[in-house]
Amino acid sequence: MADKRHLRNLKRPGRGGFALVEQVIAAMVIALVSGGVIGSLIVSHASQIDTRHRVLAMSLARERMESLLDRSGPQFFDNLLTQVGTEPVLTLDPDTNTTASRATAITPVVGVQYLRATVTVTWNYQGTLHNEMLEMFVSQ
Numbered sequence: 001m002a003d004k005r006h007l008r009n010l011k012r013p014g015r016g017g018f019a020l021v022e023q024v025i026a027a028m029v030i031a032l033v034s035g036g037v038i039g040s041l042i043v044s045h046a047s048q049i050d051t052r053h054r055v056l057a058m059s060l061a062r063e064r065m066e067s068l069l070d071r072s073g074p075q076f077f078d079n080l081l082t083q084v085g086t087e088p089v090l091t092l093d094p095d096t097n098t099t100a101s102r103a104t105a106i107t108p109v110v111g112v113q114y115l116r117a118t119v120t121v122t123w124n125y126q127g128t129l130h131n132e133m134l135e136m137f138v139s140q
Contacts, residue, residue: 049096049125054132056092057121060102061134064119068104069138077140080115081106092123099123113140 018026068083084104092100100123107116115138122131 050130053093053096053098053123053125053130057100057123057130057132058134060090060092060100060121061119061132064102064104065117065134065136068106068117068119069136077115077138080117080138081108090121092121096125098125109137114138115140 068080084106086101086103088101090100090102092098100121103120103122105116105118105120107118108114109116116135117138118133118135120131120133122129124130
């Protein structure tokens, strides 16, 4: 007889286990937490790509600036004025298939014997235009 009472208690509704409402609420809480974590990962990845592009762009600008200043001789200052222009397609980041252009401008500073050398690297990533600029003053 004790066995029959035990079986009757197991078959009664509302005893033990989780209700459907509790399960739905638990699933919603898990979904919200997961969404927040995934959102953070996406933002972190985008930030990491942007930082990598900026570092690579500054490296391209520094490389060009070093090539400008690597010239020597008596005509260095005058020849520097001819080193202007744009290099249209450079590979910025092969991982994201991003290309860039690198522009060089040399302008005299009025009233002093200095030239302002500016190298600007511009790239487009996912529809947004970015640029990094490196500027240096060169004395005669």
